[in-house]
Structures are given as structure tokens and as C-alpha cells.
Amino acid sequence: xxGGVPLDDADREPWLxxxxxxxxxxxxxxxxxxxxxxxxxxRDRLRAxxxxxxxxxxxxxxxLIAARMAARKGHFMTTRLLxxxxxxxxxxxxxxxxxxxxxxPAAAVIAERAVAGLRRL
Ligand SMILES: Nc1ncnc2c1ncn2[C@@H]1O[C@H](COP(=O)(O)OP(=O)(O)OP(=O)(O)O)[C@@H](O)[C@H]1O
Ligand SMILES: O=C(O)[C@H](O)[C@@H](O)[C@H](O)[C@H](O)CO
Numbered sequence: 001x002x003g004g005v006p007l008d009d010a011d012r013e014p015w016l017x018x019x020x021x022x023x024x025x026x027x028x029x030x031x032x033x034x035x036x037x038x039x040x041x042x043r044d045r046l047r048a049x050x051x052x053x054x055x056x057x058x059x060x061x062x063x064l065i066a067a068r069m070a071a072r073k074g075h076f077m078t079t080r081l082l083x084x085x086x087x088x089x090x091x092x093x094x095x096x097x098x099x100x101x102x103x104x105p106a107a108a109v110i111a112e113r114a115v116a117g118l119r120r121l
Pocket of ligand 2: 036037
């Protein structure tokens with residue numbers, strides 16, 4: 001990724017399985033993990049490992065996310081990869097337990113909306 005080459009399904013598998021195993025171990029205890037889980041199939045894989053898992057999709061426009069990425073220092077991911085990330089993204093579908101929250105407002109507002117949305121599930 002630091003060289004501008006996007007990951008593929010095979011690259012992501014071990015990462016998704018590590019997250020799925022962790023989430024399974026948290027059953028009944030709770031926990032939060034961040035993961036791009038861009039495709040429906042990736043989320044299916046996570047749900048298969050950890051059936052109670054719910055998703056919080058942080059949504060934003062390409063322009064806003066590109067501007068924030070460009071402003072951060074020392075991160076491995078270049079903004080060159082953003083188009084492939086959006087091309088790969090499959091948003092949450094109606095039958096998936098989860099909520100989408102816009103990342104444009106201040107972090108405290110995002111957190112408030114996330115908590116409210118997750119409580120309603
Ligand atoms: N609500 C916000 N308002 C303003 N700036 C924000 C907000 N959320 C994040 N940022 C800024 O956007 C940039 C990217 O955010 P952050 O690194 O948290 O994203 P991320 O998705 O966790 O990144 P990655 O997973 O690629 O490491 C950072 O510079 C961060 O300070
Ligand atoms: O599956 C992927 O392509 C990666 O996980 C990316 O989504 C980034 O690593 C993530 O955005 C954090 O920078």
C-alpha cells in the first residue's frame with residue numbers, strides 16, 4: 001500500500017480472519033475494532049466468525065476524506081489509493097446489522113450519533 005498498490009482479497013483474508021477470531025472471543029463482553037471491511041463478502045466472513053458482530057460505517061465524500069488524508073503526516077497509505085478504496089466499497093445493505101454515520105461533523109458529534117444509532121439496532 002505504501003507503494004500505491006491496493007490490497008486484493010487474498011491479502012485481506014488473514015487480516016479479516018484475525019479480526020473475526022478476536023471478535024468471536026469478545027462475544028458477550030463487547031468490544032470495538034476498526035477494519036475497512038469494504039465488501040459485503042468481507043463482512044459475511046466476519047459475521048461467520050463472530051455472529052453477533054454489528055457494523056458502524058463511517059461515511060464521507062471522496063473530497064473530504066482526500067483532504068483529511070493529505071493533511072496527515074507519516075501514514076503509510078497514500079491518497080493515490082483512495083479511488084480503488086471507493087471503487088471496492090460496498091456500503092451496508094438493508095439486511096446487515098449496522099448503522100452509517102457521516103464523518104463530516106466534529107468527532108464528538110460522530111460518537112454521539114454512532115452510540116444513538118447502535119442503541120437502536
Ligand atoms: N471528525 C473529524 N473532524 C476533523 N478531522 C478529522 C475527523 N476525523 C478524523 N479527522 C482527521 O482526518 C485524518 C484521518 O483520520 P484518521 O486517521 O482517524 O482516519 P482512519 O480512517 O482511522 O485512518 P486509517 O484507518 O487510514 O489509519 C486525520 O488527520 C484526522 O485528524
Ligand atoms: O483493505 C484495505 O485496503 C485496507 O485495510 C485499507 O482500507 C486501509 O488500510 C485502511 O483504509 C486504513 O488506512
